[in-house]
Amino acid sequence: MRILVVDDDSLAGEITAAYLEALGHEPVIALDAMEAASQLDTLSDIALIVSDMHMPLINGLALLEMLREQGITLPFILLTGDEPPTNATQQPGLTACLQKSADLDVTLAHAIEQAFKA
Amino acid sequence: MSVPAQSLHEKLNQLRQRFITQLPIRLEQTAEQWQASRASGEAEARLAPDLHRFFHSLKGTGRSLGFERLALLAEQAEDALTDACPRADLDDFMVALLRQLNDELAYLQTDQGQQKSLAALNSVEFTQHPEQVRSRRQRLIYLCDDEPEHVSPLMHHLRCFGHDVVHFADTDTFFNAVLTRRPDAVIMDVQFPHGQTAGTETLTSLNRLTGQELPSIVLSGHGDFHSRLSAVRAGCNGYFTKPVKPLDLMLAIDELTAPVDDEPLRVLIVDDEYEVAEYHALMLEEAGMIVHQVHHPNDALSALERFSPDLLLVDVYMPVCSGTELANIIRQQPEHVGLPIIYLSSETDSQKQISAMAAGVEAFITKPVVPDELVSAVRLRAERLRLLRSLMTRDSMTGLYNHSTTTDLINKALAQAHRSDGRHAMAMIDIDHFKTVNDTYGHLAGDQVIITLSRLLKTRLRLSDTIGRYGGEEFVVLLRDVSAEQAAKLIDGLRQDFELVDFHAGDLSFRCTFSAGISDFPNYPTTQSLRLAADQALYRAKHQGRNRVVSSTEADNDGE
Structure with missing residues (x-):
């Protein structure tokens, strides 16, 4: 399926995209929230969003809020370099909050599976 | 899906290369930014977010790519920068960290350094899988015997314990079968019409031919020295004189094929x-x-x-x-x-x-x-x-989980099922007239019945099912992801097999039966209520004449 990857660090975005590709998905990368919004406008088949937490101006959680305000309810997975903050994991509409690590492929696969199970 | 692991690996390696190629410039810029930020309060406020983001992203990316030490250094820098009360030696500390980052980078730029960090990464990836490979308990067993009246009870008992049994009436077919597909164990009759020790001779030549000893048990009409010697020479692991008690033979097979503690530390x-x-x-x-x-x-x-x-x-x-x-x-x-x-x-x-x-x-x-x-x-x-x-955690006689561990495991399974909308079924199983067995045939015979039922449960149910001995002659089973109807059918299959098992006490032989009650989650949402409902169904089964399986739903319907 088509997955939107949002990360201001292009290399980090490509790593995430590589993992998703290996899982058989079709990732598209956006470098910030604005680009993410325009990708969502143009590509109607995006089924899930994987976003970095720390980005300048609009961070991952703010992006999630922004999308929800616009009525976009796609599953949303947040990536962070830190231990997932506890208040973030309770954010309504957030599918999962994953820590960036070398086993991101496993945790991502699991989170995506969970997102579509519900 | 034809391009997964390998291409991911290659891709990550390319990204690693790019990361390492870009890092010197980024580190240099950061060092300059850091110096500039120390010049004035205004500069510091302006540059702090960039600096923070650089170290933060270095930490995340470094970790994703498996460059754990880089990530660790970046994390220390990030922590130092975001600390509410900055350390007194912040300048020295940051300079030292930037130097260490450069050192680490230089190390990663060498072939050897990168290979080592990748080797470590790969081994981490690798160790995530082996634990899932667990030997199944089912065994492939070849039974070679030309006397049909021996064969059918043996076949029944072995199959009842979930083993896959293939029967051969002559040694030639058996010989070829072993060469085609090697069994986990062999049960071999010694005497055949064409030779007094034809059975053991076949084993000897197979062992010689394949260079590997077949785990085998020999059956013989005689306990004479010559037959026994031929069995020893064929490298046999057990020797039984006919008539064989099927249960004993089964236990011997179990022992023979049981892996020696197959769980690595x-x-x-x-x-x-x-x-x-x-x-x-x-x-x-x-x-x-x-x-x-x-x-x-x-x-x-x-x-x-x-x-x-x-x-x-x-x-x-x-x-x-x-x-x-x-x-x-x-x-x-x-x-x-x-x-x-x-x-x-x-x-x-x-x-x-x-x-x-x-x-x-x-x-x-x-x-x-x-x-x-x-x-x-x-x-x-x-x-x-x-x-x-x-x-x-385990019951010493049967090796099943004890009462409290079983309850813990079921609690856990239910908590998870609540989250994932799962469905499970519980069966309470009780051996019928067990006290009479003990009184009539003695405690050793009673123990034999309990051990047999627990083995039956272990071999026939799945590894993911929880099997516990609740005490005495009572067992509890939690069957995952099945409905009450499926569970009742499954347990009833076990019941039918169990009632045909021959037990022995001295020269006496007897049979046993069990009754079972089934309840299901989420109809009964807690361990306590599941257990109560299963217990009531079990009571119903006993009341209706024993040796049967009753579901909690049927119990509700029959009007009592």
Whole structure:
């Protein structure tokens, strides 16, 4: 399926995209929230969003809020370099909050599976 | 899906290369930004977000790519920058960190450095899978016997315990079958029409031909010396004289094919130094253990959860959190109180060792480590914990989970099922007239019945099902992801097989039956209510004449 990857660090975005590709998905990368919004406008088949937490101006959680305000309810997975903050994991509409690590492929696969199970 | 792991690997390697190529410029820029930010308060406020983001993203990306040490250094920088009350030596600290980052980068730029960090990464990836490979309990058994009246009861008993049995009436067909597909065990008659020891001779020539001994049990009409000798020469593991008691034979087969403790020991290594962790992991893996490494104390707790090791091997000196502190954190959690922890250190100071012991550390191993010493220290303690755990959680006679462990496991399974909308079924099983068995045939015979039923449950149910002995002659089973109807059908199949098993007490032989009650989740949403409903259904089964399976739903319908 088509997955939107949002990360201001292009290399980090490509790593995430590589993992998703290996899982058989079709990732598209956006470098910030604005680009993410325009990708969502143009590509109607995006089924899930994987976003970095720390980005300048609009961070991952703010992006999630922004999308929800616009009525976009796609599953949303947040990536962070830190231990997932506890208040973030309770954010309504957030599918999962994953820590960036070398086993991101496993945790991502699991989170995506969970997102579509519900 | 035809391009997964390999291309991911290649892609990640390319990204790693790019990351390393870009890093010198980024580090240089950051060093300049850092200097500039120290010039004035205004500059600091302007540059702080960029600096923070650089170290933050270096941490995340470094970790994703497996460059754990880079990530660790970046994390220290990030922490230092975001600290509410900045450290007094912040300037020196940051300069030192930037220098260490450059050193690490230089190391990664060499072939050897990168290979090592990748090797460590790959081994971490690799260790996530082996634990799933577990031997199935079902065995392929070849029975070679030309007397049909012996064959059918044997076949029934073996199949009843879930074994796959193939019968051969003559030695030639058997011979060819072994060469085509090797069985887990052979039951062989000694005498055949064409030779007094034709059976054992066939085994001998097969062993010679294949260079491997077939696990085998020999049946014979005579206990004479000549027959026995031929069996020994054929390398047989057991010798039974006809008429054979099928249950005894079954137990012998079980023993013969039971793997010798097939679960490798699991060790979690916590060491901030990649190469050191890798080196120790290799030693332990060489000795057949499964090793998982984390290179940051922060990751230790989640690794404990996910990997559930038998032992923890910890470096004493680590940044962020010392080995002693880590041991204290772990010991504060009740479920890890018994986990053996071994320290690795270059510390020969006995005073320091004693203070580590106070945190509940089992042993100290001084670097440089002698491989044999490490392996035996780890094995000794890990096996002791395993034994202890199994004594605490299992019923000594049957090896099934005891009452309290069963309840814990069922609670856990239900909690998970609540989250994932799962459905499970519970069966309470009770042996009919068990007291009469004990009174009539003696306790040994009674034990035989209990052991047989527990083996039947173990061999026929899935590994994911929870099987417990609730006490006496009562068993409880939690069957995952099945409906009450499916569970009733399954348990009824076991019931029909169980009632045909012949038990022996001296010269007497007898048979036993059981009754069972079934309830299901989420109809009954708690362990307590599930158990109660299953119990009531079991009572109903007993009341209706025993030797039957009743579901809690039927019990509701029949009007009593």
